[in-house]
Amino acid sequence: MTDPNGLAPLKQFALNDRLANYGDGTFTTMHVSDGKVALLNRHINRLVNDSQALGLTVEAEVIRQVIAAALPERNEGVLKVLIGAGQGGRGYARLAEPNINVAVSWHDVPAVYQSWQQQGIHVGTVPVSLARQPLLAGLKHANRLEQIFIKQALAHTDFDDAIVTDTEQNIIEASAANLFWLVGGQWFTSSLALAGVNGVMRQFILDNCPDIHIIEQQLTEIAHVDAMFLSNALMQIVPVKTLTLGESKRELAIAPVLSLHKSLAQAYVGEYGAA
Known part of the structure; x- marks a missing residue:
């Protein structure tokens, strides 16, 4: 993803990384209607703040870009964004500088x-x-x-x-x-x-x-x-x-x-x- 603001982009996570193995990361699940995200800024702040609480630093603007890149795929539904601590480290111990990554997925809003x-x-x-x-x-x-x-x-x-x-x-x-x-x-x-x-x-x-x-x-x-x-x-x-x-x-x-x-x-x- 090209970043006009010079911020480091997030990379797609591999299934053998720390998020998959230990749940070492955060996520949020957003309701999208007519191409817009309900409570958007609150979701972004959650990912920034909750990641920080786990010792992971992500920029709000980078998360916003991840969401913006996903929105053209669907106008309605549920957009899930996960932030992970990346690969590497020995056992539970992370690398000194984790390679933070991201995964996005779309789902249907439960009809019930x-x-x-x-x-x-x-x-x-x-x-x-x-x-x-x-x-x-x-x-x-x-x-x-x-x-x-x-x-x-x-x-x-x-x-x-x-x-x-x-x-x-x-x-x-x-x-x-x-x-x-x-x-x-x-x-x-x-x-x-x-x-x-x-x-x-x-x-x-x-x-x-x-x-x-x-x-x-x-x-x-x-x-x-x-x-x-x-x-x-x-x-x-x-x-x-x-x-x-x-x-x-x-x-x-x-x-x-x-x-x-x-x-x-x-x-x-x-x-x-x-x-």
């Missing part, structure tokens, strides 16, 4: 998300917890074995998704989304100081809804929530219609979630970008 947004979903729990590791908390790093275990457990239930806790039973997130819940007219979301992924949609919601409280909350303490929703960059905001906790199964209100989603629509459209 549209009906989920309008009708809501059934959420329960699974017997898989997230480890508490502050060095990785919040990052969209490429080692996602915990989420694989969660998805495997979820496949043995009739839930659409699950509330996932850490090993101390604090609510963290869903299988691939962040969680928000409403109690007494006040919205809350989980602290991600020790586990979980700080999603770009979560960041967008918090920036536009400053009254939402970020807290530590035990799973046992949310049995009587009034409403709940999941969020990520692809599903945007999905209300929880039915919540199952143990033997208790409750119907939740989806109107407050739909109202919140509607209130954010204009700001969301304003964060589309063409790279």
Whole structure:
């Protein structure tokens, strides 16, 4: 890729490099509509910041160029960008100066998300917890074995998704989304100081809804929530219609979630970008 700004380009990764072997890298998954990327700058910042947290330096403008080069291929869909630590080093140890590389891929937006947004979903729990590791908390790093275990457990239930806790039973997130819940007219979301992924949609919601409280909350303490929703960059905001906790199964209100989603629509459209 020719770089008019003189920045070092990123190279296509080989399958035997550190990203493939150790998950030594970061990634983001973007919703593309009419050739534009939703929450574009947030996705770019995520790749820059999360890579830096892993000791990998990438320039925002180089990432922007990677995205721009991919966009002519499709006008609609899901664009995934992975940043890897390259090849080399002995075992877990990297080279002193990693040869950072990139991979891009296109996917379809899950068709079920549209009906989920309008009708809501059934959420329960699974017997898989997230480890508490502050060095990785919040990052969209490429080692996602915990989420694989969660998805495997979820496949043995009739839930659409699950509330996932850490090993101390604090609510963290869903299988691939962040969680928000409403109690007494006040919205809350989980602290991600020790586990979980700080999603770009979560960041967008918090920036536009400053009254939402970020807290530590035990799973046992949310049995009587009034409403709940999941969020990520692809599903945007999905209300929880039915919540199952143990033997208790409750119907939740989806109107407050739909109202919140509607209130954010204009700001969301304003964060589309063409790279």
